[in-house]
Amino acid sequence: MTQPNPLRVCIAGAGAIGCTLAARLVASGQPVSLLARGKTLAALRSDGIRLNDLDGEHHVAVTASDSCQQLGEQDVLFICTKAPALAGLLPELAPLIGADTVVVPVVNGVPWWYFHGTSGRFAGRRVEAVDPQGALSDSLDLRHVLGCVVFITAQTPAPGVVQSSNPHLMIFGEPNGQMSERLERVRALVASAGIEARATERIRDPLWTKIIANLTSNPLSVVTGATLAQLYSQPGLQAVVRKVLEETLLTAAAYGARIDFDPQTFMELGAGMGEVRTSMLQDHEQGRPLELAAIGDAVVELAGYQGLHMPTTLDILSLARFRGALAS
Structure with missing residues (x-):
């Protein structure tokens, strides 16, 4: 230029x-x-x-x-x-x-x-x-x-x-x-x-970090109405988040991504974001289309190319899509 x-x-x-x-x-x-x-x-x-x-x-x-x-x-x-x-x-x-x-x-x-x-x-x-x-x-x-x-x-x-x-x-x-x-x-x-x-x-390294942050929080926030602090610290929700985190980390690793955090540190950082409502939850509350394809479906697609499965993630996406359809 x-x-x-x-x-x-x-x-x-x-x-x-x-x-x-x-x-x-x-x-x-x-x-x-x-x-x-x-x-x-x-x-x-x-x-x-x-x-x-x-x-x-x-x-x-x-x-x-x-x-x-x-x-x-x-x-x-x-x-x-x-x-x-x-x-x-x-x-x-x-x-x-x-x-x-x-x-x-x-x-x-x-x-x-x-x-x-x-x-x-x-x-x-x-x-x-x-x-x-x-x-x-x-x-x-x-x-x-x-x-x-x-x-x-x-x-x-x-x-x-x-x-x-x-x-x-x-x-x-x-x-x-x-x-x-x-x-x-x-x-x-x-x-x-x-x-x-x-x-x-290596732009895809921070991209995967953001994908992980989005996928572990956004769809589940639509299902539960929970804030980031609640998702990453409430025991029941935390257990679900950990499953999505593990599935997404495995997919990121299959594509050679270098992730700078361990799972426990990631959970603590998420909880430290405070009582923030995700952008997808805000969209849901206002009846706007949800970014489920980019934030979730595309990651499942990438996992499939590597022969990997994301069963918990798929379940959360299905529930979020159902909730989104009710609000539209």
Whole structure:
């Protein structure tokens, strides 16, 4: 990338993560455009973003639009939507993407680009649970994609209003493992906004860490209504979480992932997150589609490719899907 500063930065999706990232970037002096719709778009235009995090209050004005044509070509495009929205959104983003645009999907679960840039027997394979018939791969040339794993816990009590009580961390990496110029450019951009930002040659390692955190908490939270502290510390729930954890750790190991924690430490860290309601539980309570395909089904699919079984995980996913259908 050779574009001079300031970069043209757009965030597609103005939920908790998108607004947190936008608010921090704008507060640092980086102009940001937001792609949003409906009540959220109206709120952003009239009141901007109000973020309350560990660094205090941030109230920023942003450029918001529901038209990709109006926003135009960008240097960096962060996609901060829920996984179920990707199939409908990606084709619409074409006007934002030029020859050198870096596209950073900030999405939960197994990403559709998971096997992109890999070698061996899985090279070029699709993850059908998140990319059925290759719809996402066909909508975006994967050479634009920069991998990202986000560890930001935030809630949106109202459109454009975000509350976060935990540190922010984003990890970036090329799908092929190279340390590129564009990787450092995006990392530095996010770091300049006061968000801890790391670059790695092994983006799938932190990706599996996040997958494990999501899969052990999100679906079960829908079934039980429990917070993170309850899921990881209440004896009855803790026993179920441990079974899902063991199944997911085995799958991660089959793909060569290096996980930096032991199971007991992971459980303690989860309990230490406090009385936080998972994003999937929040979606369930508001009648929104659940990210079960990306967070759960795709992991079961990956396990199957290695001849592994995840019986407890499958049971929890079935129960969560039933609960989600009742709320929709």
